[in-house]
Amino acid sequence: MERIPILRMGEILLVTVQVEMHDQLALTLQEDLAERISATAARGVLIDISALEIVDSFIGRMIANISSLSRIMDAQTVLVGMQPAVAITLVELGLNLPGVATALNVDRGMKLLLDSAQRQ
Numbered sequence: 001m002e003r004i005p006i007l008r009m010g011e012i013l014l015v016t017v018q019v020e021m022h023d024q025l026a027l028t029l030q031e032d033l034a035e036r037i038s039a040t041a042a043r044g045v046l047i048d049i050s051a052l053e054i055v056d057s058f059i060g061r062m063i064a065n066i067s068s069l070s071r072i073m074d075a076q077t078v079l080v081g082m083q084p085a086v087a088i089t090l091v092e093l094g095l096n097l098p099g100v101a102t103a104l105n106v107d108r109g110m111k112l113l114l115d116s117a118q119r120q
Helices: 023-040 057-072 084-092 106-119
Strands: 006-009 012-016 044-048 076-080 100-103
Touching: 006 023, 012 023, 012 106, 023 057, 044 057, 044 106, 057 076, 057 100, 076 106, 100 106
Parallel strands: 012 044, 044 076, 076 100
Antiparallel strands: 006 012
């Protein structure tokens, strides 16, 4: 079964999506992240989607679900690397990503998570 790797960097889990997401892969990622957040007591989840050229409504909802799940488990989610076409598609689909912070790149996303962790 195909899986997206989840790397631990201190209290932050880094997810770099390097393949096109399909529905089952998104569901597997959601389950894997929940398990890893619980096992590591992570305070943040950084999801890099810079390699994604297409995000449909299901994948958009999965990203929102991952963020909600993370928040319930006391971890903040930051989405980075969104291509302009992906952002336009999400807006055209009318998808909001409540609770999902965004940053331009991994460095800025990591800084956002680290600054947030220091404030808590």
